[in-house]
Amino acid sequence: MKADPFILDPSTDRDYVTLLVRDPDWAYVFWEATAEGVTRSKSRLSNAGTGCPMVLRIYSFERDNKAGRSKAEFAEYEVDQWLGGRLVLLGRPGTFHQAVLGFKGEGETFSPLCRSPLVPSPQLFGGE
Amino acid sequence: MTLDRGALCLVLHAHLPLVRHPENPHHLEEHWYFEAMADCYLPILSMLDRLNRDQIPGRxxxxxxxxxxxxxxDELLRDRFEEYLERRIALARSEFERTRDLPTFHRLAGWYLGLFEDTLEEFQKTYQRDVASALATHHQNGRLELITCAGTHAVLPLLHQETTRRAHIDLAVEQFHARFGFYPTGLWLPECGYQPGLERLLEQRDIRYTILECHALPANSTGGHNHRFCPAASDNGLAFFTRDQAASAQVWSATTGYPGDPDYREFYRDIGFDLEAIHLGSFLAPDGIRTQTGLKYYRITQAGEPKLPYEPDLAQQKVAEHAAHFIASRMEQLQSAPQTLPCRPLVLAAFDAELFGHWWFEGPAFLEQLFRQVAASPLDLVTPGDYLEAQSALPVASPGTSSWGYNGFFEAWLNPDRNAWLYRYLHHAEDRLWASFHRVAVSTSQEKNEALAQAIRELLLAQGSDWSFILNTGTAVEYAVSRIQDHLETVHRLLDMVENGEIDRSFVHARQERWGIFSGLDLVGLWSKAS
Structure with a gap:
């Protein structure tokens, strides 16, 4: 993340992740993890304290209703800052996306810390 | 088809961010407003007056x-606009003297002197310094359809909470009603920024139509309706007009559009930058910073050739040719409309109002020519409201997320290298304001309500799309950052006061005085309704 020019404190002392759709293919995701949240999230992993990288997962769904939601696919980005932001590729226009910040443990286990609401990416109608 | 079935809608969106600096009589960013007033809003107003005088039809x-x-x-800005025009007049007069031995420029300086004197007289005498009322008169007499735009021009899909989106719409509608005495039938979404769900908020305020970028709707909806020539509507009847790309490009494009014609005035060759500082009088800021003066002596000229002096008469001839070309192009488009349309074929051309006169000096003259020439053509110049009055039902469609920005979505306002960092702060302030509001909204304390109302104003002002756009373009970045920071710091300071129960009334009143937008409205009540 580029340094921002503010002197305001960027921290909100909350664990959150926000996904803002930029266009049919890309979203900007920003997040914050607090020390308490990190400790709590990591403690759920069997190998807490030994590595456990923080990752950002971008889940994509065909539909937005939980009951009929098709199986999720996700892309994963390792992130090394508790407070950061980045562009992420969404891929398929007109589908639904959710960002989840969490920690990876042994054997592909994953402990989520916080998640964004489910957000649709724009459809491509093509215009004129 | 016969062309007399064709309708043309011309929509101008007039917007500037609130820039007001009582503490500094030479604040450069206030010039954005003065230049738009002198070069755009007043020339458009006087054009409307002439059309009425000559009984030319069209809306x-x-x-x-x-x-x-x-x-x-704003009385302060009215006073300062007069001072600004007086400075332009003094500069033109001094140029008239300086160029006495340069006949071409001497003639131009005299022409500018007359233009600026006329502008000041119109502002003071014809419009009595009250441009909004003059526009309202044109609405009442049928020349204009005045509509509103959301809140402080935030890109609504990039706000964090739906309640905030609703508040932006509510405040705009109520401000419009309080100022003009009637409710708007249409609402321009800032940057044409749309996402599904916004239609409900507009419907709840009885808005009858909005305008979207053309790719917001599929080219053909169920039933094969072609939205290029036929608006669509939501299930509840909110009409979605779409902006025609071909019409936009002819006027908007700096390279292929009319404003790039070699005979039109060159925007960037202003004497504020061309002349030695000694000739600029009070247009040279106390710190020596140069600025646009409105005196521009050159035309665009053919690429690669030395700039030629501007010739107003030559430019006026081009205006007439371009208006004729624009109308012929729209007629050609309408002739290509499918015979099976369920509605009268329509082309809607929408632009930033500030293009006309400011960026494109001859723009108001082009608009006037358009009205005059359309009157002699098979086309009708109508408003979206007129169109809906005459239309029984529109095909139902669900628009997609879109904007009129670069590439059609939100790249301009969400650029990870330029402005995306901003949203963390904006969303935090937005969330905190709502949380504070829910905790103390039942307060009967006038002090707290005043502080809350001002916190709402400050948040709204920070959310305007102008700041992130400026950060993206890289011009006036320092000013944009300072404005966002000032407003957001104030939101937090006011909310600290509200939450601690220790209101600094002098601070609250100073901020009200400084940034008092929506001052006649019950902001806390409207915010409460939005939640």
């Missing part, structure tokens, strides 16, 4: 953003 749609409306009614 124009004008969206007025709440921030611009607030500036039009």
């Amino acid at each position: 124009l749609t004008l969206s007025l953003s709440p921030t611009l409306l607030s500036m039009l009614d």
Whole structure:
């Protein structure tokens, strides 16, 4: 993340992740993890304290209703800052996306810390 | 088809961010407003007057953003605009003397002197310094359809909470009603920024139509309706007009559009930058910073050739040719409309109002020619409201997320290298304001309500799309950052006061005095309704 020019404190002392759709293919995701949240999230992993990288997962769904939601696919980005932001590729226009910040443990286990609401990416109608 | 079935809608969106600096009589960013007033809003107004005088038919749609409306009614800015025009007149007079031995420029300086004197007289005498009321008169007499735009011009899909989106719409509608005495039928979404769900918020305020970028709708909807020539509507009847790309490109494009014609005035060759400082008088800021003066001596000229002096008469001839070309192009488009359309074929051309006169000096003359030439053509110049009155039902469609920005979505306002960092702060302030509001909204304390109302104003002002756009373009970045920071710091300071129960009334009143947009409205009550 580029340094921002503010002197305001960027921290909100909350664990959150926000996904803002930029266009049919890309979203900007920003997040914050607090020390308490990190400790709590990591403690759920069997190998807490030994590595456990923080990752950002971008889940994509065909539909937005939980009951009929098709199986999720996700892309994963390792992130090394508790407070950061980045562009992420969404891929398929007109589908639904959710960002989840969490920690990876042994054997592909994953402990989520916080998640964004489910957000649709724009459809491509093509215009004129 | 016969062309007399074709309708042309011309929509101008007038907006500037609220810039007002009582503490500094030479604040450069206030010039954005003065230049738009002198070069755009007043010339458009006097054009409307001439069309009425000559009984030329046709109607124009004008969206007025709440921030611009607030500036039009601001006495400090009215005084400063007069001073600005007087400085332009003094500079033109001094140029008239300086160029006495340069006949071409001497003639031009005299021409500018007359133009600026006329502009000041119109502002003071014809419009009595009240441009908003003059526009309202044109609405009443049928020349204009005035509509509003959301709140402080935030890109609504990039706000964090739906309640905030609703508040932006509610405030705009109520400000419009309080100022003009009637409710708007249309609402221009800032940057044409749309996402599914916004239609409900507009419907709840009885808005009858909005305008979207053309790719917001599929080219053909169920039933094969072609939205290029036929608006669509939501299930509940909110009409979605779409902006025609071909019409936009002819006027908007700096390279292929009319404004790039070699005979038109060159925007960037202003004497504020061309002449030695000694000739600029009071247009040279005390710190020596140069600025646009409105005196520009050159035309665009053919690429690669030395710039030629501007010739107003030559430019006027081009205006007439371009208006004729624009009309012929629209007629050609309408002739290609499918015979099976369920509606009268329509082309809607929508632009930033500030293009006309400011960026494209001859723009108001082009608009006037358009009205005059359309009157002699098979086309009708109508407003979206007129069109809906005459249309029984529109095909139902669900628009997609879109904007009129670069590449059609939100790249311009969400650039990870330029402005995306901003949203963390904006969303935090937005969330905190709502949380505070829910905790103390039942307060009967006038002090707390005043502080809350001002916190709402400050948040709204930070959310305007102008700041992130400026950060993206890289011009006036320092000013944009300082404004966002100032407003957001103030939101937090006011909320600290509200939450601690220790209101610094002098601070609250100073901020009200400084940034008092929506001052006649019950902001806390409207915010409460939005939640």
